[in-house]
Amino acid sequence: MTAVLEVRDVAKSFGGVHAVQGVSFDVHEGEILGIIGPNGSGKSTLFNCILGQLTPTRGEVRIDGKSVTGLRPSELNRLGISRTFQLLQVFPQLTVRENLILAGQEHQGSRLGRLFGARDAGLGAAADRMIDFFRLGHLARENAGGLSYGQQKLLDAAMAFMAGPRLVLLDEPAGGVNLTMLANLKERLQAINSETRATFVVIEHNMEFVMSLCSRIIVLAEGRIIAEGAPDAVRRDPLVIEAYLGH
Amino acid sequence: MTMPAKLAWPALAVVALVLILAPVDLTGVGIPYPGLKRYGTYIMTLWLVTAIAAMGVNLIVGYAGLETLAQAAFLGIGAYVTALMVKAGLPFGAAFAASGAAAFVVGIVLGFPALRVRKHYLAFVTLAFSVLAWLVFRNEQWLTGGVMGLTDINRPSLFGMSLRRHVNFYWFVLAITAVLTFVLWWIVRSPWGRAFTALRENPIRAESLGIDVRLYTLLAFAIGSAYGGLAGSLYAPLVEFIDPNPFALGPSLLFMLMVVVGGAGRFAGPFVGAAVAVLLPEWLRFAEGFYLLIYAVLVMVMMAFCPTGILGLLERLWAPRRRPFADQKASLLGEAKP
Numbered sequence: 016m017t018a019v020l021e022v023r024d025v026a027k028s029f030g031g032v033h034a035v036q037g038v039s040f041d042v043h044e045g046e047i048l049g050i051i052g053p054n055g056s057g058k059s060t061l062f063n064c065i066l067g068q069l070t071p072t073r074g075e076v077r078i079d080g081k082s083v084t085g086l087r088p089s090e091l092n093r094l095g096i097s098r099t100f101q102l103l104q105v106f107p108q109l110t111v112r113e114n115l116i117l118a119g120q121e122h123q124g125s126r127l128g129r130l131f132g133a134r135d136a137g138l139g140a141a142a143d144r145m146i147d148f149f150r151l152g153h154l155a156r157e158n159a160g161g162l163s164y165g166q167q168k169l170l171d172a173a174m175a176f177m178a179g180p181r182l183v184l185l186d187e188p189a190g191g192v193n194l195t196m197l198a199n200l201k202e203r204l205q206a207i208n209s210e211t212r213a214t215f216v217v218i219e220h221n222m223e224f225v226m227s228l229c230s231r232i233i234v235l236a237e238g239r240i241i242a243e244g245a246p247d248a249v250r251r252d253p254l255v256i257e258a259y260l261g262h
Numbered sequence: 263m264t265m266p267a268k269l270a271w272p273a274l275a276v277v278a279l280v281l282i283l284a285p286v287d288l289t290g291v292g293i294p295y296p297g298l299k300r301y302g303t304y305i306m307t308l309w310l311v312t313a314i315a316a317m318g319v320n321l322i323v324g325y326a327g328l329e330t331l332a333q334a335a336f337l338g339i340g341a342y343v344t345a346l347m348v349k350a351g352l353p354f355g356a357a358f359a360a361s362g363a364a365a366f367v368v369g370i371v372l373g374f375p376a377l378r379v380r381k382h383y384l385a386f387v388t389l390a391f392s393v394l395a396w397l398v399f400r401n402e403q404w405l406t407g408g409v410m411g412l413t414d415i416n417r418p419s420l421f422g423m424s425l426r427r428h429v430n431f432y433w434f435v436l437a438i439t440a441v442l443t444f445v446l447w448w449i450v451r452s453p454w455g456r457a458f459t460a461l462r463e464n465p466i467r468a469e470s471l472g473i474d475v476r477l478y479t480l481l482a483f484a485i486g487s488a489y490g491g492l493a494g495s496l497y498a499p500l501v502e503f504i505d506p507n508p509f510a511l512g513p514s515l516l517f518m519l520m521v522v523v524g525g526a527g528r529f530a531g532p533f534v535g536a537a538v539a540v541l542l543p544e545w546l547r548f549a550e551g552f553y554l555l556i557y558a559v560l561v562m563v564m565m566a567f568c569p570t571g572i573l574g575l576l577e578r579l580w581a582p583r584r585r586p587f588a589d590q591k592a593s594l595l596g597e598a599k600p
Contacts, residue, residue, distance in 0.1 A: 066470065092472035104467035106460055117460055120453045121472035129453040136453045178472065 018080075019044050019182050019214045020065070025074030026238075027057075027064050034060040036238040037074070042182070045212040047204075049219060049229030049246070053259050057238040058218045059101055062184055066098050067091050078182070093121065097180035099171050101187045101218075107160025111151055111170055114159050115142040119177035141177065149173040149203055165196040172200060176207055182214045189221040197221070201228055222260070226250065234259060281306075281436055285429045303428040304500070309540040310432075310439045311496045316520045316532030317446050318489025323518065324527035325450055326482035327462025328376050329385040333517040335395035336365045336487045338509025340494025342399065345412045345504055354418030358495045365491020366484045373483030377476050392514045399506035411505030415498045425499075435496050442492065447529060449485065458482055462527070523564060525571030534572050 018041040027035040035057040042048050050058050063069040065076050067088040076084045078094060086094075106114050120136040123129060129136055146155045149169050154162060159170055168188065175183050188204075189197050201224060207213055219225040225232065226246040234242040234249060236258040242249050249255055284306055287297035298306060315337050322330045340361035347357035375387040399406050406412065417425045418434075425431045449455055457478050460468035469475045498504050516539055524535025538561070546553035568575035 068466070068470075088469040089472050089474050092470060098470050100467065100470075104464055104470075106463045106467070108463060109456070109459060113456060116453075117456050117468075117473075118471050120456065121474075123453075126454075126477075130449070132453075134451055134453070174471065 018042065019046075019078065020216070021075075021077040021080070022061075022065060023075040023077070025061065025064050025071045025076065027060050027069060028072045034238055035064060035071075038235070038238070038240055039074075040233055040240065040243070042214055042216055044181075044214055045208065046231065047208055047215040047217065047229045049217050049225040049232040050235060051219065051222075051225060051232060051249075051259065052235035056235040056259075058235055059186055060238075061235070062098070062186055062216075062218060066096065066184060089121070092178070092180075095178070095181040096184070097175040097178060097182070098184040099175050099186055099188055101190065103164070103167050103171060105159040105162075105167050105170050105174070108158055110156050111146065111159055111162070112139075112142050112155045114170060114174055115145050115177050118174035119179075122178045138177070145173050145177060148206075150199060165192045168192050169196060169200060169203075172203070176213075179211070180213060182216070184216045184218075186218045187220065188217065189219055189224045197224060204228060222250075278440070282433070285432055300428050303432045305540065305544055307428070307432045307435050307500055308497075309536050310435050311493050311500060312517075312520070312540050313533045313536040314439055314442055314496070315490045315493035316517055316524070316536050317442070318486035318493070319517045319521045320486075320524075320526065320529075320532045321446065321450070321458070321489070322482050322486035323521055324525075324531065325455065325458040325462060326479065326486075327465075328479065328482060329381065330372075330388045330483070330486065331385050331511065331514045331518060332372065332388040332392040332395070333487075333490045334509045334511070334513035335392045336369065336490025337494040337497060337513070338395060338399050338504075338506070339365050339368060340491035341498040341504045341509070342406055342412070342494075343491070344495040345415045345498045346405070348415055348418075348499070349412065354499070358492065361491045361495035362488045363491075365494070366488040369484040369487025369490075370480050372487065373480040376479050376483060389511065389514075392511050396506055396510045399509055406506070409505060411503060412498075413503045415502050415504065417499040417502070431500065435500070438492075438496065442489065446485075446489070450529065454478075454481070459527075519561070521571075522569075523561065523571055525573030528571065528573040528577075531571055531573050538572070 020042040022038060022040050024037045024039050025035055026033070026037050038061055050061070052058050060069065064071040067086050067090070070085055074084070075082055078096065083091060083094065106117065109117060116135050116138045119138045119141065120129060123136040123138060124132065135142070143155070146152055149172070151166065151169060151173070154166060159167060162170065168191065172185065172188055175185070188200060192200060204215065205228065208215060217225060217229060229246060232244065232246050232249040233240055234252070234255045241258055242252045242255045250260070285298040285303045288295040315333050318336070319330060319333045322328050343361040343364050344354070344357040347360060348354060372388060372391055376384050379387060400408055417431055419425060420434060423430070425434050450458070457468070457473050460471070460473055461475060461478050461482070465475050520535030520539045521532060522535070523538050524531030524533065542560070543553060543557050546556050549556055564572070
């Protein structure tokens with residue numbers, strides 16, 4: 016299987032704090048990889064290094080075999096890599112529909128063409144389909160800032176898929192979401208994965224969610240990978256139980 | 263201000279008609295309105311010119327969420343470029359385009375610090391530029407005439423018709439204002455406008471969605487500054503004499519005040535803000551020596567009680583009639599707000 020994402024010996028230090036210490040792994044096409052670990056284990060820093068928000072102290076990130084280390088997030092997005100953030104990152108004063116159009120518009124034609132083209136950048140129908148897909152139809156014309164936390168989380172996830180990405184990195188998508196919405200979110204992610212063969216990397220603390228969604232799990236502790244494998248194997252790993260899951 | 267779409271066009275048509283007829287004596291057609299006199303027409307023209315410059319500030323501050331305390335400097339760049347070109351015998355059209363282009367280019371240069379700093383740090387960078395530009399206007403006497411300024415800046419002609427009369431020049435400026443307003447309306451309702459809003463609300467998320475935050479930051483500064491330059495190009499023939507004073511830091515602060523008072527990020531905000539800055543002091547002249555005092559108190563009260571500006575206040579008054587749908591749904595679903 017082709018490796019869509021290759022992370023090679025990535026490290027990131029902030030002064031004397033070594034947040035990520037030489038992490039390497041591959042993610043293959045169509046795979047849903049979970050990354051778990053205690054708070055402060057370097058998961059989000061690793062995401063930020065992969066996605067250009069931070070420059071790694073050392074190491075390399077490759078997409079489809081090509082090095083993308085040091086590229087800016089917008090450049091990576093245009094290569095088909097998308098993400099969600101740990102904390103809510105919607106645009107509160109735009110409507111749900113506008114948020115979704117915004118999430119895809121930079122992939123539509125040239126920049127000058129977008130200035131003179133349609134207001135919705137030709138994405139109105141795609142946004143409506145995404146709204147229906149994530150069951151946000153009754154909120155389409157509401158400002159995102161007026162939505163509940165769970166609804167905003169759904170919108171945040173939907174935005175990550177608007178540009179039809181090949182690789183999506185989801186940072187704690189289940190955080191703060193109630194059980195009904197969580198089931199809805201998982202079902203939607205699985206549906207996208209099976210329909211589009213999009214590749215996901217998911218950071219999550221909700222064990223039920225991550226174990227049932229992902230086909231492979233990586234466990235980080237103190238900036239290093241301490242375990243890797245199928246969900247059941249990881250769940251039984253004594254090192255993981257000791258460092259993260261508890262007895 | 264949010265207005266139902268079916269009301270927006272008729273309202274716009276009424277506003278346009280009122281503005282076109284403002285200087286016309288209508289008593290001859292049975293309407294008891296004598297029309298604006300020479301000074302009133304001048305003030306209305308000044309309001310339009312000021313509103314154009316304020317629209318630029320609104321793009322930078324209200325839509326893109328950046329800061330600028332340098333719009334008067336761009337007004338000055340436009341005014342001096344136009345004055346020098348017109349006095350050299352070049353056509354006003356060329357001077358107008360050159361003024362906008364010069365401000366656009368300098369606006370890009372001023373935008374570069376915005377790639378590194380934000381908020382009040384950025385405000386201070388633009389403030390320093392404002393002072394620098396004013397010093398150039400004042401000290402480079404060989405070019406700008408220094409404190410003596412440049413005189414005899416002739417008003418242009420349009421298709422052989424002189425715009426020397428105040429009323430003709432008013433209509434000319436009104437037409438240009440209409441075109442520039444349409445252009446900015448087009449920009450802010452296009453995907454570019456959505457990208458500017460994203461820049462204001464969440465630049466990190468915007469970047470992760472493929473929006474080139476650096477480019478849109480520079481574009482916001484360049485377009486907003488170009489509006490300052492174009493306003494300056496109209497200001498010079500309006501007053502027919504320019505010196506460095508209207509392009510100093512104080513007027514730049516006033517442009518920021520206009521945008522905030524009108525309603526930052528609201529399309530009509532600059533027109534309302536410019537009216538408060540240009541027209542309101544004239545309407546308060548009946549109070550003679552107290553008018554500046556009353557004006558200052560009015561602005562302070564307005565800022566204290568409606569920091570979202572006059573249009574924000576009107577939206578608040580309008581809002582209780584339409585309770586947000588999302589809130590109702592949230593309560594039905596038992597969802598808590600974060």
